[in-house]
Amino acid sequence: MKKIIFKALMVILCASALVGCSEKKTVGNEFVVKGKFTKITSPVIVYFTYEDDKGKSHKEEFISKNGEFEFKGSSFGSAASVFFMPYVEGFTEVNIDYLNKVGNLIGKLPFDKMKNFFLEGGTYEISGDNNLETATLETDSKSQDLFKEYSSQYKDLQEEYYQLKEKKHIADSIGSTDAKSTALAAQFKVKEKQFLDYPYEFAAKHPDSKISLLALNANLVDFDAEKLSKTVDGLSKEVKAGKMAKDLKGIAEKTIRNAIGKPAILFSLEDVNGVKKELAAYKGKFVLVDFWASWCGPCRAENPNVIKVYNKFKDKNFDIISVSIDHERNEWLKAVKEDKLPWLNLIDDQEYEKSTGKAYGVTFVPSNFLIDPAGNIVGKNLIGEALHDKVAEVTK
Amino acid sequence: MKKIFLFLLLAISANGFSQIMNPVKWTTAVKKISATEYELIASATISGNWHLYSQNVPKGGPSPTTFTFESNANYLKKGNTNEGAGHTVNDPVFKMKITFFEGKAVFKQRIKLKKPNSKFKVNAVVEYMTCNDSQCLPPKEVDLVFDIK
Known part of the structure; x- marks a missing residue:
């Protein structure tokens, strides 16, 4: 009894910070x-x-x-x-x-x-x-048991998913179409959905746990932006207060805003002569807005392909605007000349917060957006043959 | 031997929840050479097939990695920042020799202490960009702290 009273007293004293508590x-x-x-x-x-x-x-x-x-x-x-x-x-x-x-x-x-x-x-x-x-x-x-549950479930799903993916990849590469490979494809589809949906399901079940944020953050490659946004909204106030929830919400919102079917954000940027040019002037045309940079090897390697697409479709109401995210103007000008880019070349705002790249949710280059005559996004990140195919399809 | 590699890998992936858009992790270390000379070591762990570039990439190519050491009254830099060998290739796109790092890169900077055995911190900034075969992440700055003790 004495012990309990002492403990209670200590708690009160500790709480009121009257004594240094051990x-x-x-x-x-x-x-x-x-x-x-x-x-x-x-x-x-x-x-x-x-x-x-x-x-x-x-x-x-x-x-x-x-x-x-x-x-x-x-x-x-x-x-x-x-x-x-x-x-x-x-x-x-x-x-x-x-x-x-x-x-x-x-x-x-x-x-x-x-x-x-x-x-x-x-x-x-x-x-x-x-x-x-x-x-x-x-x-x-109090989170440890839930963390264990999450970690082991996620790890199991991830393992099963990659095992099936590998098996399917092998079957696809040898072109087998027998009953076994059809069953495998179906099995993979089920597992893929299970794996990709797991974070949303976990977070919906545990809205007041910060582990939900870990779950949602684990896959930002093949994510469903609408689901991600809704799931973050459904989290408790305390969980939503941190930077991680805001970052996740930001990524989801940017992706939703610039998704296929959405109107393209208008911009006005400087061309090679320092003259402001506007996307709005391209209304009524199909236009590919291509984000790149002089220092980006994969962008430079893709440029000859983009030139081919330009020459193939430029008489079919199709045009291109390249937006460079370079910081050194001279390097940009040199690269435009070297790669002989015949279309409108613009340089993005040097201040990231105001940049068109940020508004479009561009996190890597090359990134591109195909916009239709009405000003809506109809294609995204089209590289190589996929670019030829998509432009051919929409300009038909 | 095998065991170590395995668990270092584990340590990285356990913390790699947001690694998708951040393929390079920086860690720092300090090695004592003598009472007045130290070596500052910045190690980059580079995930997957991403490349980190050398400090010496010719102009007109990918942006080189650069280190800026904030000067203070306790030390002087001794020479330039050394880097490991990396891979040097004749890049067909930029038509120049480019050195890059894969997996791991180590950068070392020697410093001279003004007072032997003094204790202080050196702040530095590394600016770098990374690319894989199909995309590049824009240049990024990361703060580094070296603890001399």
């Missing part, structure tokens, strides 16, 4: 990760990786002589891992020489084991003998 609480996104490994007797490098609350990734190292370590920082919510490497005097990084040196140390400790967990504000205590995988994790963060 058990220091973390605030907000702050975390403390502590480790204690009893069977580590020779020095190890402890690696700790995570993303901080600004989305920056960290890889911290600490040389632990007695198996104890502590890391502090702040994280809104990220996957984190801890692992050990043998410590060799004189080496400050993992390189080939180091790997040769440590070769014989491996096996003395389970160096291939690691602890993966979900990191947010809170205290994390990892303890064990020398094996991180079997070590216990004690924490006031």
Whole structure:
């Protein structure tokens, strides 16, 4: 009874910050990760990786002589891992020489084991003998079980998906059309949908968990922008408050805004003579807006193909506008001349926030948008033969 | 030996949730040469088939990787930033010799301390661009911190 009263008193005192409490609480996104490994007797490098609350990734190292370590920082919510490497005097990084040196140390400790967990504000205590995988994790963060569930489900789905993809790829490449390969194609389709839908389903089921953000962020290649946007909207207020949710929403919105079927954003940029030219002047024509740069090898390699398309269709109400994202005007002018680009060449605004590239959601070059006479986007990122085919189809 | 490679890979992928648009991860290290000389090491881990370019790409080609070390009262730079060998190819598109890195790149800068064994931080910025066979990501700046202790 006395104990309980004492505890209650301590809680009150701690909360009102009247006394220095031995058990220091973390605030907000702050975390403390502590480790204690009893069977580590020779020095190890402890690696700790995570993303901080600004989305920056960290890889911290600490040389632990007695198996104890502590890391502090702040994280809104990220996957984190801890692992050990043998410590060799004189080496400050993992390189080939180091790997040769440590070769014989491996096996003395389970160096291939690691602890993966979900990191947010809170205290994390990892303890064990020398094996991180079997070590216990004690924490006031409530997300660990859900993180395990998410990680294992995602990993399984991902493995099954890539296995089937590989099998299907082999079947396709030898051109087999028997019942077995038809069944395989159907099976792949089901698995693909399952795999691609998993993040949205997970996030819909756990709207108040930051792990939903990890799930949604895991696939930004083949994502469904509408679904992504709706799913982010459905998350709880607290989860939506971080940078990650805003970034995801931003990516989704940009993609939706510039999707096939949407009206192309109008722009006005300088040409090679420094004269402003407008996309609006091309209304009534099919126009390919092609984002590129002088320093971009794949863009320069594609230019001869774009010239072929231009010559093939320029008499069919088709034109091209190239928008360079170069920062050095002279390099741009030189490349336009070298590649002999006969159409309108514009240079994008030098301020990224105001740039047309940003408005169009361009994250890499080459990127292009095919716009119809009404000013609507009818094609995107058309390269090689696909560009010929699409332009032929729409100008028919 | 094999084991190490495997778990280094794991460590990278575990944290690689937003790697799609960020194929290069930078880490820094400091190596003590003597009481007055240190080596600042910036390592780039480059994922998949992405290329990071050398500091010495001729003008008119891909943008080279550049390092800017913020000067402070504690140190002086000694020589230029060294880089590993990389791959040098005769690039058919740019019609020039281009050196690039795949998988991993290590850059080293020697510095001289004004006061032996002093403790301070060196801030630096690396600007770089990356390309694979079909696309390039625009030049990007990343802050690096080297802890001399």
